[in-house]
Amino acid sequence: MAEPWRAIAERKRAERQSRIPKAWLIPSPPSGNGNLIGKHLDILSKPELHITQDFDATDLLSALTARKLTSEDVTTAFCKRAAIAQQLTNCLTEVLFDDAIARAKYLDAEFARTGKPVGPLHGLPISLKDTFKIKGHDASVGVAALCFKPAVTNSALVDLLLSLGAVLYCKTNIPQTMMALDSHNNVFGRVKNPANGALTAGGSSGGEGALVAMRGSILGVGTDVGGSIRIPALCNGLYGVKPSHGRTPYAGQEGGAPEGSSKVAIEATAGPIAHSMSDCEMFLRIVGDGKPWLFDPDCLAQSWEQQRSIASPLTSSGDKRKPVLRVGIVRTDGHVTPLPPVQRVIEDVASTLRSSSSTSATSIEVVDLDLSSLLSRCLKVSNGIFSIDGANTWFDLLESTSEPLSPWLQSRLRRRPAKSVDEVVKLQAQRIALQKEALQIWRPDANGNEIHVLVCPAAPHPVALVDRWNSVNYTSAFNLLDLPAGVLPVRTVTKEDVAVELKEGKALNGWDKTNQEMWGAKERKEYLGSTLSVQVVAPRLQERVLVEAMGVVDEVLKGIGKKAGSRL
Incomplete structure (x- = not known):
């Protein structure tokens, strides 16, 4: 009979604890929810702190x-x-x-x-x-x-x-x-x-x-x-x-998951x-x-240097004119409407990028884009592909030691029949169709201008309370489309952000209704002072374009209020 999960977990935690030297232990780790960053550093010498x-x-x-x-x-x-x-x-x-x-x-x-x-x-x-x-x-x-x-x-x-x-x-x-x-x-x-x-x-x-x-x-x-x-x-x-x-x-x-399963995932x-x-x-x-x-x-x-051959707006070409970075602003995925702080930070970013064009070393052009039709259709396909094996491998592992699901998963994950080959092929065909549609984002317009990166929310809400994250589509859509994407901090949630009320109107769906319920008094109080970030997205396999563009955007955005970041 297999060892019960509780006994295994206790042994594993004990092993982890035993590998921390006793001289490095904190006598009384604090309880409560206060800020822990930069605290309890007494065991560090001055050189180590530096x-x-x-x-x-x-x-x-x-x-x-x-x-x-x-x-x-x-x-x-x-x-x-x-x-x-x-x-x-x-x-x-x-x-x-x-x-x-x-x-x-x-x-x-x-x-x-x-x-x-x-x-x-x-x-x-x-x-x-x-x-x-x-x-x-x-x-x-x-x-x-x-x-x-x-x-x-x-x-x-x-x-x-x-x-x-x-x-x-x-x-x-x-x-x-x-x-x-x-x-x-x-x-x-x-x-x-x-x-x-x-x-x-x-x-x-x-x-x-x-x-x-x-x-x-x-x-x-x-x-x-x-x-x-x-x-x-x-x-x-x-x-x-x-x-x-x-x-x-x-x-x-x-x-x-079994080796090779990623080829259909x-x-x-x-x-x-x-x-x-x-x-x-x-x-x-x-x-x-x-x-x-x-x-x-x-x-x-293809090495990092070889990515210069990709049409990058920011790599040096010998042209002495300022490089142009054309940014598409995407405000919603059409599935869940962002809460006020997220809407406000996107507007802050758009207006700051527009006004920075004349002073930045890079000329920045901002274009408003509506990708809600494309992005809202990604969620169903993503969920279908995520559940190809019906979570059977995970359940087999858990049940072998009688381990229960984590509380958050208990109402969200259950064993299902694995999808048939025909079902998998259909899902992959839907994915390919969405990827082909997404190519339109990057194609030049009638004047020969092309979008180099998107700036959009990474979530429809600020940093959520424990176990309250709602709708992953703002990030998962770009996994489905296989586009490189990154997140950078902009500022913190302010009193002005949390004072804004939701606009009246019917929720788009159950996810949107849940999102609206995350704008209660308790939630707003906890959001105050937390990070507001934006997501930047580039064409497929153009990571060099992505990080160069993120670097430009990050430098420009440092003027927006108090920067919420790891250095604070």
């Missing part, structure tokens, strides 16, 4: 390669700060501190011996979502049946990052089944939003978002099949980028969650130039 607080990943990497800092010192500092973050937010699953510090010492020794850094990510600590397999360690994804079954091989991106000189020091918490937008599972428990415990930390890369927000990580890697990088980035005031399928290695992850992709756009660009550039196609057969044989 390392973890005063750099972004790009600057820290420069300091490492210039030998101003050692990898051992940097890795130790982030291991200690990750231990603090774990005790305050429950963001970790696998604690790999001993292995990481040993690797950092090796990298320092190699640098001293050869006089050269060991790869372009030399000595940089990087955290990973729990789905990534690291040989000798679990990838349990918060399911009891997968605990104490260490991986025998590395995920493709793990091998690539190690070859580039990175240090991998922890893995982070996720929701059960990875099909929820709030990171809770029965093995490790719930991830807490560091800024406000009444709000969600997001999912499914919620542990990654919380850890980076706590500066227990300078650069994290999440995965995204419906919003799982962008939503935690939004919830934690961070930057996050979801590439198109084929740009970054994804092979070899634990996803609760919506393809998940791996990407960065970080403190700055320069960090997102750095990660994607170095991974892109690391020949990812030699690690994952799904990756395109």
Whole structure:
């Protein structure tokens, strides 16, 4: 008879706790929902506080390669700060501190011996979502049946990052089944939003978002099949980028599904969650130039530099005129009407981009777009493809140890018959039709002008209360269409935002009605001061265009009120 899930979970949590040195424990972790960022840092020395607080990943990497800092010192500092973050937010699953510090010492020794850094990510600590397999360690994804079954091989991106000189020091918490937008599972428990415990930390890369927000990580890697990088980035005031399928290695992850099933599914992709756009660009550039196609057969044989051949509005062409960035503003997906703070921040962004054109180094043109017909039809197709196997693999795993569904999933997920081949083919045909329709967005108009990126909401509401996230279509539509997309913080929710009442009118559907119910007095009080972010979307496989455009937009938007971001 299989060991019951509760006993497995207790053993797994005890293992995690045992790997945090006693000297790094917080005597009395606080209760309540107060802001935890920058708190309880007494175990850090002044140099460790400087390392973890005063750099972004790009600057820290420069300091490492210039030998101003050692990898051992940097890795130790982030291991200690990750231990603090774990005790305050429950963001970790696998604690790999001993292995990481040993690797950092090796990298320092190699640098001293050869006089050269060991790869372009030399000595940089990087955290990973729990789905990534690291040989000798679990990838349990918060399911009891997968605990104490260490991986025998590395995920493709793990091998690539190690070859580039990175240090991998922890893995982070996720929701059960990875099909929820709030990171809770029965093995490790719930991830807490560091800024406000009444709000969600997001999912499914919620542990990654919380850890980076706590500066227990300078650069994290999440995965995204419906919003799982962008939503935690939004919830934690961070930057996050979801590439198109084929740009970054994804092979070899634990996803609760048989190998090969991704070929008939919506393809998940791996990407960065970080403190700055320069960090997102750095990660994607170095991974892109690391020949990812030699690690994952799904990756395109095209380096970051080779993306210059794609019609980019921002790459240098020798033309001395200011480059033009033409931005399409999308206000709604036509399925759920955004709440007032989301509407207001989109208007703020549109007006700021329009007024910045004469002063920015890039000439920005803003065009209003209505994509509600296209985007509203994505949801049904996405849901159909997400349920191809009827969740049978997940239920088989859970039932093998009598593990129940996480509370949020109990009313939303049940075992169903797997779809037939004909049903799968029909769904994929519908997806292809929507992707073909989406090509119209990027085609030049009668005057030869083309849209380079979209700016739109990432959710129809501000950061939601725990277990209250409503409608993933604002992010999942772009997974279905396989368009690269990223999130960047703009400002915080203000008293003026929460004073706006909803316009009278009938709800569009049940999702829209639920969204309206998220505008009560209790919710508005909790939204106050939380992050408002926007999403930026580019044509398929144009990640270089995306991050360049996000960098321009981010720089322009820094003038909008008090910036809500990881540096606050």
